[in-house]
Amino acid sequence: MAFAVLALLERCGRAVRAPTEKMQILKFLIFASLVFVAACPKSGTETPTNSPSTLGSTQAVRLNYRFEADVPPPMQPEIPPEELNATIQTDFSTNRLDEILVKTIVSPDKQRILVVYRRTNDAEYEFRVDMYAADGRILRKVTYDGMAVYYPGAIIWSPDSKSAAFMAKVRGAVMPNVPAANSNTNANTSANTNANTNINANANTASEPVEPSNTSTSQTPFVEGAKAVLTLRTEQVYICGADGEDVKLLTQKEGLIYFYFVWSPDSTMLVALAATYQEWQVMQFRAKQNGEFFLPFGRPRLIEKNGRERLLDDFPTNVYPVWSSDSTKIAVAYDKTIKIYDALGTQPTQAAIPLQYDLLASSKKHKETVAQQEQSNSNTNADANANVNTAPTNVETNTNQLLSTDIDEDSKVWFNPIVDLKWTEPNMLYLQTGYQKLYENPANNVRSYFRWHRLIFSPQAIPTANQK
Numbered sequence: 080m081a082f083a084v085l086a087l088l089e090r091c092g093r094a095v096r097a098p099t100e101k102m103q104i105l106k107f108l109i110f111a112s113l114v115f116v117a118a119c120p121k122s123g124t125e126t127p128t129n130s131p132s133t134l135g136s137t138q139a140v141r142l143n144y145r146f147e148a149d150v151p152p153p154m155q156p157e158i159p160p161e162e163l164n165a166t167i168q169t170d171f172s173t174n175r176l177d178e179i180l181v182k183t184i185v186s187p188d189k190q191r192i193l194v195v196y197r198r199t200n201d202a203e204y205e206f207r208v209d210m211y212a213a214d215g216r217i218l219r220k221v222t223y224d225g226m227a228v229y230y231p232g233a234i235i236w237s238p239d240s241k242s243a244a245f246m247a248k249v250r251g252a253v254m255p256n257v258p259a260a261n262s263n264t265n266a267n268t269s270a271n272t273n274a275n276t277n278i279n280a281n282a283n284t285a286s287e288p289v290e291p292s293n294t295s296t297s298q299t300p301f302v303e304g305a306k307a308v309l310t311l312r313t314e315q316v317y318i319c320g321a322d323g324e325d326v327k328l329l330t331q332k333e334g335l336i337y338f339y340f341v342w343s344p345d346s347t348m349l350v351a352l353a354a355t356y357q358e359w360q361v362m363q364f365r366a367k368q369n370g371e372f373f374l375p376f377g378r379p380r381l382i383e384k385n386g387r388e389r390l391l392d393d394f395p396t397n398v399y400p401v402w403s404s405d406s407t408k409i410a411v412a413y414d415k416t417i418k419i420y421d422a423l424g425t426q427p428t429q430a431a432i433p434l435q436y437d438l439l440a441s442s443k444k445h446k447e448t449v450a451q452q453e454q455s456n457s458n459t460n461a462d463a464n465a466n467v468n469t470a471p472t473n474v475e476t477n478t479n480q481l482l483s484t485d486i487d488e489d490s491k492v493w494f495n496p497i498v499d500l501k502w503t504e505p506n507m508l509y510l511q512t513g514y515q516k517l518y519e520n521p522a523n524n525v526r527s528y529f530r531w532h533r534l535i536f537s538p539q540a541i542p543t544a545n546q547k
Contacts, residue, residue: 134505135407137538139419139430145535146434148441149448152531153501153509164192166215171196181206182231188240189213191321193221195231205250206231210323219323220305225250229314233339237346242384244318244329244349246337252312313356316340316349316382329386338375339399340382343406347384348422350391350400350409352377358395372517372524379411381422391420391429401500401508410508412497417510417534432534434497438512442493445530493528506536 134142164183171180175196182195192211197203205227210218222228227250234245308317308326311333319326329349330337336359340351354362354377366373376395382388391409398412402422409420415435421427499511513529 133405134536134538135403135405138424138428139408139421140428141539142419142430143537143539144432145537146437146532147535148437148530148532149445150509150531150533152511153503153533155501164194164211164215167192167194167211170215170217182234183211184234184236184243185213186236186240186243186321187238190240191218193234193236193243193323195228195234202227202251204229208234208245208323210319217302220302221319221323221326222247223305223307225307226310227251230338235340235342237342238344239346241321241346242318243321244316244340244342246314246340247310247317248314249310249312314338316351318384327386329382329384330388331386332388336375336377337380338377341399341402343402343422344404345406347406349382350402350422351380351382352396352400353380354378354395370519372519372521374517379409379420381409381420389427392418398497398500401502403502403505405505410500410502412500412510414496415512417497417500417508434510434532438532439494441532442491445493493530495528498529508534508536510534 161182163180164185167183168180171178178196178198180194180196184193184195186192190213192213192215194209194211194217195206196209197206201207206229207226208221208228210221212218226247228234228245228247230246234243236243305326309328309331311328311331313333314336315331315333316329316337317326318329330351330353332353334356335353336356337351337353340349342349352375354375359375362375363373365371374397376397378393378395379391379400380388381391392411394413396411396413400409400411402409407421407423409422411418411420415433415438417432417434418429419432420429495512495514497510498513498515501509501511503509509531510533511529511531514525514527516525518524
């Protein structure tokens with residue numbers, strides 16, 4: 080630029096003779112030079128960056144986080160106790176004598192009620208679903224005779240009350256090469272516990288799904304029987320409309336057992352856990368052998384309402400996934416690691432947050448804090464009449480200097496896996512650690528050393544396009 084200005088000035092000096100014209104050209108060149116200097120970057124200044132306006136627009140791999148140990152538990156809405164709708168219960172007692180009412184699930188807008196029931200000759204772990212209005216009037220039969228609904232405790236309305244999701248498979252399906260002893264091993268167990276773990280499917284089966292004909296003979300008058308829909312031999316995810324219409328199979332992966340799902344806050348997607356039939360059988364066998372309550376592990380899968388499905392991770396977990404409050408991300412816990420997955424975008428990302436070191440360091444600090452509190456309480460009780468004022472001890476631990484060899488065995492008692500997640504705000508994810516052992520006999524259950532921690536998220540700065 081400087082050479083161009085000099086060349087132009089030399090040319091102008093040769094071509095222009097009048098002093099007035101020379102002065103005008105000189106002024107122009109000075110002005111152009113000032114503009115050039117102002118536009119040049121100053122040495123020592125920082126390269127400009129752009130920061131996403133919200134965490135929702137930040138990819139998972141570009142999240143910063145801060146770990147806070149031993150925080151108060153998150154505020155959670157009070158869940159009212161489950162009660163059967165009295166009007167619907169009266170309808171069953173009066174008009175549906177050969178059917179047993181199991182559960183009534185009210186939609187968030189209080190306008191519709193999903194009714195879970197079974198007939199007296201149905202297996203204890205296989206259920207049916209009807210849709211009722213808020214006034215106790217039946218609207219539609221949702222499931223046809225050839226479909227059996229499983230896990231009634233997992234049936235859930237979408238937050239906008241426009242859809243309901245449930246899990247079902249072919250009623251009474253027993254696949255070839257499956258020992259008969261396995262087909263009804265849970266017939267006498269509770270419907271909401273081990274009863275729901277009975278599986279009559281073969282993951283390697285490639286035969287066509289069964290679509291039994293509609294033979295509904297409900298005693299409730301003036302209600303058309305439900306239409307048959309595609310039904311597979313392992314538990315799949317279905318949705319229906321607010322009035323029980325348009326029952327649709329969302330997942331079509333026979334051999335996978337879907338056993339948990341939860342709606343996104345915007346009601347557009349579900350995140351589910353699923354395991355293969357062989358994995359399910361092995362897990363169930365080991366739990367039975369050890370006398371433990373069966374808590375299955377599954378791999379997280381993202382399911383959209385249009386049926387598109389994405390496997391989020393190939394690592395199984397038994398901790399239920401959670402959604403961010405803006406429906407843009409999903410959090411899943413694996414032992415002492417949390418992974419965050421993008422739910423949206425053409426190129427979704429995932430980020431792993433290993434917390435083993437942080438939890439190990441916090442265990443040492445927590446153990447020292449508990450010991451200090453016990454000592455303080457002991458001194459207070461012993462010197463209650465002496466008005467002793469005991470000052471707390473600073474037990475801050477520098478995690479950068481703490482090594483695993485510094486943790487004594489008593490501290491490791493508090494060092495436990497993540498057992499629960501709560502995503503309360505877009506930038507705040509709570510995680511609970513603890514030790515739990517559940518048995519077939521609930522009297523033997525062990526739950527101890529539970530603590531809450533949290534992660535505070537913030538977006539990373541993104542370099543601008545002109546950064547080199």
